[in-house]
């Protein structure tokens with residue numbers, strides 16, 4: 001199909017067939033604010049943050065869920081659009097607890113950004129407390145319904161992106177809530193704690209529990225790395241706090257191979273590195289007990305023993321197993337040690353488990 | 354279309370599974386071949402619950418149908434493959450009734466699979482350790498390749514044979530030559546030219562010219578005295594190898610054991626010297642994933658105490674044995690040694706993988722990497738060769754005395770021997786091991802869900818909670834190896850594939866007893 005053209009804020013621009021107004025605008029350098037829109041999932045049109053004015057249409061139209069059409073005349077920043085979006089934000093701010101001070105999302109919250117963008121200082125509506133208590137009974141994910149804006153991104157992520165089908169909309173009207181199964185805690189539902197819902201939540205309603213009080217979002221520095229668990233090799237952002245500790249881990253949005261996804265291990269099973277049980281010094285066994293030793297002593301002992309055995313029984317009396325969890329450079333060094341220094345090919349690793 | 358055989362992807366490779374589930378949502382067909390009704394089955398068009406260890410009989414049966422009904426890709430077979438006649442002769446020995454009997458599924462189901470495969474435009478075959486962890490593991494792998502060649506599903510983007518590697522860097526450890534028969538980049542140690550190349554690069558006189566020992570042989574060598582010293586880097590062999598009691602006798606017999614690890618483990622108990630190592634996040638480096646993608650790993654904190662990077666420890670030992678190695682960082686090791694010596698990695702340098710990694714083969718510094726192998730039917734060794742194979746039963750099969758088949762694997766919420774996940778809060782999600790059994794067997798034996806039972810094999814016995822689940826077919830027990838006390842490896846059989854020496858973790862005979 002050929003590309004089409006439409007009018008965007010008075011300029012004639014191209015769009016790909018089937019493209020939404022939102023995507024076409026993005027491709028043409030025009031930013032439209034969104035809340036519920038989740039790349040890669042079916043647009044739901046739930047939040048109406050992305051409304052635009054289309055010539056000939058009576059009401060404003062959601063750009064994320066409306067395909068661009070030939071000859072369409074679209075205004076993304078008219079007075080009417082501006083007023084509607086501001087009203088949307090005001091209503092959301094009134095819809096629960098949006099006190100940013102203690103919120104972990106402070107500084108990393110789309111609602112906060114939009115409120116700032118639209119210059120909202122007062123909320124011209126009564127604040128409705130929401131009826132659902134916070135869920136904080138597992139070590140990984142906190143669900144604070146008082147901050148939930150019911151955008152549904154978590155539902156989209158769970159059902160369409162990672163396809164774990166654990167959560168959905170439940171109840172009606174003022175009681176509307178995102179529920180796991182028949183409104184049970186995540187832990188009792190089909191949830192597999194991949195945390196994809198947390199990754200996409202635009203506000204502070206879903207929070208990594210381990211990140212709580214670990215650092216303000218603006219103080220965290222992101223470092224890219226690779227997950228240490230399975231052979232998928234997911235790309236992660238380590239969010240490092242001022243003390244040099246990992247505050248949380250998120251996925252690298254467009255990075256290969258995981259394209260913004262992680263599983264429970266990649267997202268949450270990182271703090272073993274801080275365990276008290278870590279080995280911190282070389283140990284030498286004497287009379288059946290381990291005692292601490294210096295590097296020099298331990299390394300000399302091993303080098304001498306290897307040399308002695310090599311001399312006495314030949315190099316093939318020494319064998320080694322490398323680590324399939326550690327970095328390539330470590331395995332390279334180990335086989336080099338065995339082949340070029342000890343003089344044996346007795347080197348293997350657990351390729352088989 | 355996808356054919357997943359012996360891979361519990363949603364648990365062992367969760368993120369890979371999400372892409373597969375996306376494709377299924379988008380209309381792709383999925384055939385799951387697995388004795389268990391594992392989580393992927395709820396997404397499958399067809400679940401083929403073959404008996405444990407009957408993969409070859411099944412695949413030969415499918416190929417029998419493809420050839421008898423003239424459904425295979427004749428053009429691909431005649432232009433890109435050799436050995437078709439031999440394959441044909443072999444699979445003709447597996448008529449449907451025989452295949453169906455061996456693998457415990459109906460003839461119709463095998464025929465259905467074959468026809469669906471033939472009708473699909475392309476099919477990607479994925480497998481994990483359900484294929485390799487058998488005494489016939491190598492033959493299993495060849496059998497999957499035979500099928501894909503017969504269907505012409507090679508060298509195309511959504512085709513091929515895709516092993517999902519269990520651990521994050523198994524691929525890398527192989528690529529680096531942590532194997533007894535090859536230097537880095539799969540250059541055979543028995544090849545004089547390869548030896549000459551590495552002798553020159555490493556500045557040594559005479560590199561050893563015969564293949565070394567594989568792990569099971571090393572362990573046996575500890576007992577018969579052929580191996581005196583054993584250097585164990587990062588592996589918890591005392592939990593992860595089959596038949597723990599045997600493994601511990603072997604480790605006990607060693608004259609000298611060096612362990613290098615981040616935690617004390619069941620294995621470090623046997624060490625004479627323990628080196629404390631830097632963990633993930635405490636060193637710069639690279640991992641290579643299942644798709645051969647080399648990605649960066651970055652250092653963000655210092656190792657605890659005086660623990661050191663692993664590469665540094667090896668370098669120090671070399672130095673003390675009279676060899677001064679030039680490279681002083683992971684980057685130097687990679688850029689100046691690994692990627693110079695391994696032809697498929699020549700184009701991969703640290704500066705090129707700052708963001709996304711590169712997939713090898715990547716043969717020069719402008720090369721974009723290779724996302725799938727054997728493009729346009731060009732196999733690495735010329736034409737694709739069919740390797741017809743016969744089905745062989747597992748080394749130990751159920752009998753009157755031990756009437757259940759035990760199969761083992763990993764669970765989502767833990768990782769291996771739990772040295773890491775057990776220290777990251779994951780015990781909340783999976784606090785203990787279970788023996789998964791079928792409702793029918795539970796009822797017959799009067800076992801309740803969550804009741805403690807005993808599972809016994811010829812090698813050992815464990816007490817463990819019964820998990821009665823529809824996932825398991827009658828006659829089967831399924832366990833993992835994450836917990837020490839009731840680790841499946843007290844029970845598993847140290848029988849190995851004769852070529853790869855991969856252990857048969859997927860099949861041994863056990864009894865299930867009420868306490």
Ligand code: SF4
Pocket residue numbers: 157158162164165166167186190191192193194195196197198
């Ligand atoms: S953690 Fe994962 S499985 Fe659980 S609700 Fe969130 S997205 Fe769904």
Ligand code: SF4
Pocket residue numbers: 147148149150151152153154155178197200201202203205206
């Ligand atoms: S929890 Fe977050 S992502 Fe889910 S609906 Fe509420 S605000 Fe949106």
Ligand code: SF4
Pocket residue numbers: 227228229230231232233234258261262263264265266267366367368369
């Ligand atoms: S995040 Fe999960 S799927 Fe991805 S590499 Fe880590 S363990 Fe594997």
Ligand code: FES
Pocket residue numbers: 033034035036037044045046047048049050051062063064065
């Ligand atoms: S972003 Fe379009 S309706 Fe929410």
